[in-house]
Amino acid sequence: MTAAIDTLFAALADPTRRVMIERLSRGPASVSELAEPHAMSLPAVLQHLQVLESSGLVTSQKTGRIRTCRIESKALRRAEDWIAARRATWEGRLDRLGDFLADGAGDRDETTT
Amino acid sequence: MTAAIDTLFAALADPTRRVMIERLSRGPASVSELAEPHAMSLPAVLQHLQVLESSGLVTSQKTGRIRTCRIESKALRRAEDWIAARRATWEGRLDRLGDFLADGAGDRDETTT
DNA sequence: ATGTCGGTTAAGTGTGTACTTAACTATCAC
DNA sequence: GTGATAGTTAAGTACACACTTAACCGACAT
Numbered sequence: 108m109t110a111a112i113d114t115l116f117a118a119l120a121d122p123t124r125r126v127m128i129e130r131l132s133r134g135p136a137s138v139s140e141l142a143e144p145h146a147m148s149l150p151a152v153l154q155h156l157q158v159l160e161s162s163g164l165v166t167s168q169k170t171g172r173i174r175t176c177r178i179e180s181k182a183l184r185r186a187e188d189w190i191a192a193r194r195a196t197w198e199g200r201l202d203r204l205g206d207f208l209a210d211g212a213g214d215r216d217e218t219t220t
Numbered sequence: 221m222t223a224a225i226d227t228l229f230a231a232l233a234d235p236t237r238r239v240m241i242e243r244l245s246r247g248p249a250s251v252s253e254l255a256e257p258h259a260m261s262l263p264a265v266l267q268h269l270q271v272l273e274s275s276g277l278v279t280s281q282k283t284g285r286i287r288t289c290r291i292e293s294k295a296l297r298r299a300e301d302w303i304a305a306r307r308a309t310w311e312g313r314l315d316r317l318g319d320f321l322a323d324g325a326g327d328r329d330e331t332t333t
Numbered sequence: 334a335t336g337t338c339g340g341t342t343a344a345g346t347g348t349g350t351a352c353t354t355a356a357c358t359a360t361c362a363c
Numbered sequence: 364g365t366g367a368t369a370g371t372t373a374a375g376t377a378c379a380c381a382c383t384t385a386a387c388c389g390a391c392a393t
Contacts (some may be wrong), residue, residue, distance in 0.1 A: 109235050116233035119303075121381085122222050132309040138340060151382055153341070158380095172339050172390040183307045190232070190300040194293050196245040234351085251370065264352055266371070271350095285360040285369045 111163070115186045118162035123147070124155050131165060131178040138174050224276070228299045231275035236260070237268050244278060244291040251287050 118124055127141050142152040156176065159165040163182040167174050231237055240254050255265040269289065272278040276295040280287050 109238075112238070113233060113235055116229050120226060120229035120233050122226055123381090125222075125225070125302075128306055132306040132313075134313060139338090147381090148383065149340070150342080150384085154381075169340085174340070178306070178310050180307050180310050183303050183310075187300055187303040187307065189238075190296050190303075193241055193245040193291070194296045194300065197291050197293050197296075200245075200247060230350095236351090252368095260351090261353065262370070263354085263372080267351075282370085287370070 112185070112189055114158075114162040115164065115182060118158050118164055119186065121155065121158075123152075124159055127155060127159065128164065128178060131176060135175050135177040138176065141176060225298070225302055227271075227275040228277065228295060231271050231277055232299065234268065234271075237272055240268060240272065241277065241291060241296075244289060248288050248290040251289065254289060 119128070123145055126144060130136055130141060130144075138149070138152065138156065141156065142149055145152060156165065156167070160167065163185075164179055165176050166179050167176040169175075232241070236258055239257060243249055243254060243257075251262070251265065251269065254269065255262055258265060269278065269280070273280065276298075277292055278289050279292050280289040282288075
């Protein structure tokens, strides 16, 4: 389970891959559409795509000679949730520390929800 | 700004560092407290800590001979928000596709047009 | 059937990352 | 002071990652 989150964040850590994700968040795309904004060879794009797929962030299917890729929001949510959980623990702890932190005494980071 | 998100996700991609973050989400800790659960040398831990600090996820201050580290929830939120934005775009797009998706046609093969 | 388009595989290269050990500094206890 | 404790620096190694070029395969168009 830990390894899965590993590959998730690792996939998101690369700017090329994040641009791909951004593109895919606006709708499915072919491999060459994904490649278009990037100044790199197609095989390089393919490798990024493989990383995205093995992380579960993207799925794809081939029809004829074009492969259509789409984003997998479940995987995005898994990453999001991991972060949210840690933030909640920390911010919950801050809350428990006392209200005097909440109204200005803290080091300007508290989220007063 | 893109490079900042880079280092953020890269920092989160390592299991050792995520365990450190989990520890710090429960409260501040010293370097050796952070090191304790990991079967690795202290210098290795220090290097992970440097990655966490330069990503903005952790800050630390030295008092006497112990360095106290604490989590920086703002940075966590930056990562969380990036993901949330992409997911929102994608899921917003799905919504616009029509309600028939929302009540059961769900995860399998949307965009049947 | 021949050519082009979209994608894929294989193999190699340079760079970065995660460690290691060894040695060293600064504090605190006595 | 002496010695232990907490952390730090430096230098080196092994492996992973982001690319590259070259060659290739399977649609589709003419």
